Amino acid sequence: MSLELRGITKQFGSLVANDDINFKVEAGEIHAILGENGAGKSTLMNIVYGLLAPDKGQILVDGQEIKIKSPLDALAAGIGMVHQHFMLIPVFTVAENIVLGHEKTNRAGLLDLATAREEIIRVSKEFNFEVDPDALIEDLPVGIQQRVEIIRALIYNSKILILDEPTAVLTPQETDELLANMKKLRDSGRSIVFITHKLREVKAVADRISIIRRGKVVGTVQPSASQEEMASLMVGRPVDLTVNKADGKPGKTILEMVDLNVLDTTGRALASKINLTVSAGEVVAVAGVQGNGQSELAEAIVGLREHLTGSIKLSGNELIGRSVDECLKAGIAYVPESRELDGLISSFSITENLILDTHGEAPYSKGIFYKPAMAHQVALERIKEFDIRAQSANDPASSLSGGNKQKVVLARELSRPVELVVVCQPTRGLDVGSIEFVHQRLISERDSGRAVLLFSTELDEVFALADRIAIMYRGEIIAIVPATASREEVGLYMAGIRTATAKGGAA
């Protein structure tokens, strides 16, 4: 079946999320929709799936206009969706999740799960999915959960599958399997709409690529187009995808963690037996699939975690047992994973956010008095230095875009006299322009002799910045490899496979 969108427009207040969008997916085609976060891809797909109502426009399936008012209409029209945040109920079994909304009952009026089980097994076999119908969703790895969503769409006989950022939560290996499965599905005659912002995956699997920028389709290209070409269409100006950096010149050891265990309140290890050093003038990246203890490890370093054993030393001084304030003052800059929740106070002004952790010190305060004029003056300098695009330093932080929020956090943290920079997912959800800025800035911090510890789940980012790569899996660092290691090798470690081919610097 083919799917065509004509003139789809959707506005949220003053924001035009989709502006007169036209595009067509042919039967048996993988059509990628490429765009940055906030370009309007998810809005568009939620309209197609009936979760949002468009202000204007038509949706045509096989040339016939259809009205989609709810997901039921979409499913009836043969459109299935695999959501970015899985629409599966964690405490239900696979079979229960699949029948939900389309329940069949037996003569006693009770749920007929037996038929669903049979169908799950049948579809699983057809595509080699290996899914147990009676497993609880919360016990399954994300890759399998995603297959459950695909199976659901297939059981409902969807001919058009929408995959919304399906690789965001997967390991590189799981991603490869997914891409292979997408090709299988296409070859079985189904159409696939593949929404993503990852250029490499698009090139690997798509038949055609439509690029969306600020709610508009700005071009449709073939997968033979270069990554640079696609990226500049996404951003609207030429971009340089490579981070320019010279080889690092590691100096003395700044951060040293020995046999560090991070425990939760019940004594369970969230991160265990961590041995890692970071030297001055070096970027060490901690890679891994989300949820393997990276966040907890980062929090431990800055004193946000209580139950720790082992040792964390910053230039020889023990950090365990110190408060967050003491850790930061000891010489750590910390860029947390969530700018909105942990990095900024959204209702505070940009100026106030820039001095959150130094407001009690000179030159912003004297005795018990706060000196707003001085704070304002410094804020203006920072805004200039870090290229923060804001109307005024007195605007609330919530008025900024994601990239500018992150620049505020960086400006605050990097302007203090620190030896170690701990950054977590520094470019998540940022536009390409801001990503470039953040990456260059982190490299220049390294070159100025600071130690940089980067936590990132994006392999591209890890390889672009790191001098050494530590891979975390289930709370442990299972390997430390040089930046020259191959993607495949790092990918295998991320999946927990300890290969014999590990070389150089493995812990």
Next chain:
Amino acid sequence: MKNKTTMSRESKRKLNGIYSMAIASIFSIVVFAYLPKVSGDVTYSFVLDKEWVLIQQWVIDSRVGAYGFSALSVLFTALAYYLFRKGKKHGIAIFGFSIGFFMAFLCWASAGDFVPFTGLLQGGLILAVPLIYGSLAGLVCERSGVINIAIEGQLLGSAFVAGVVGSLLQNAWYGLLVAPFAGALISVLLAVFAIKYRIDQVILGFVINVLVIGLTSFAAQRFLREDSEKWNESPILQPINIPILYKLPIIGPMFFSQTIIIYLLYVIIIVTQIALFKSKWGLRMRSVGELPVAAESVGIDVNKVRFRNVIIAGAIAGFGGAYFTVGSVGAFSREMTAGMGFIALAALIFGRWTPLGALSAALVFGFADQLRSVLSIAGTPIPSAFMMMVPYIATIIAVSGFVGRVRAPAADGIPYQRGGSH
């Protein structure tokens, strides 16, 4: 790994439970059997009315009884440990232990006294009835994702309406018939403000309770007192003996010689337990209470499901309310539910949001209450105010996670707005 850790947590929880059983058994031997300086005969009476007589009375020395029953609980603790090690379910051993401990306690507490054993059980069940109805009402609401603090108000409001209608028409059955509508009406308030206007559900529940208490108290003062013959003298529902079954010793009078409200309760418990986990209704209810956006994505109208279930919950509470007037005393009196709605909420949490769990918790609370009144007549070593505290202390321990993490439905209390998460 996730799977493994949850498994080991689960078994850790079970092990904690078995350890506490062991401690309780030792406590039982020392305090109930060894320490008491005097002992006396305890007389248990088993016959209440017209059931077949198996044994009329049983007389036992309190110390001998306490030792004997403590030994029983030790035995069952050991069995529990054995079953746990074998990886089998040990629910039956917990049950056996509880009986042993309870009987040892009873021997100690009523040394030299007369204990109407069957009456104790029957009374306990009756006291638990409004609690069970209340907690099932809470369950249907909260499993759908709406917090129901207003159980108290639903019980009280329907008690009032049932009493007044029963009195006006001089027929208890009409009172019973209108009670669920009264409960449902109060639920409409809850549903409209919680679901449509997305008011904070805890505050809303309290406001509804205050409203119902105010309205019924006012009406009781204004009308029921002035012409109580017309307004407030409802006949009551009579017990119905189920043929043959009611003649069974002990369980006959307890279960099968009750009013229609209690028979209806059996049906509602069984239906909710099965329907919650095995029917379309239950599946959808749990889905909107856990992850409404997922339910929406497969075409379920989340707020419609919630609305409907909140109203069903009110109707269930309505039967519980009817119990207070047409089910027991006939007349309505101000604030006669006396916090039962909140205790029902505690039973719901204690029972981990499952019908059978809530039932067990409500029964424990009911028996504890009945035991208190029986013992206060017999005269015991423990002050009755202390006995009254026990169920709530148990709830606090349960909620604080000692016997395992109590997991509420994930979306409980969070209003759902279509497209709100995007």
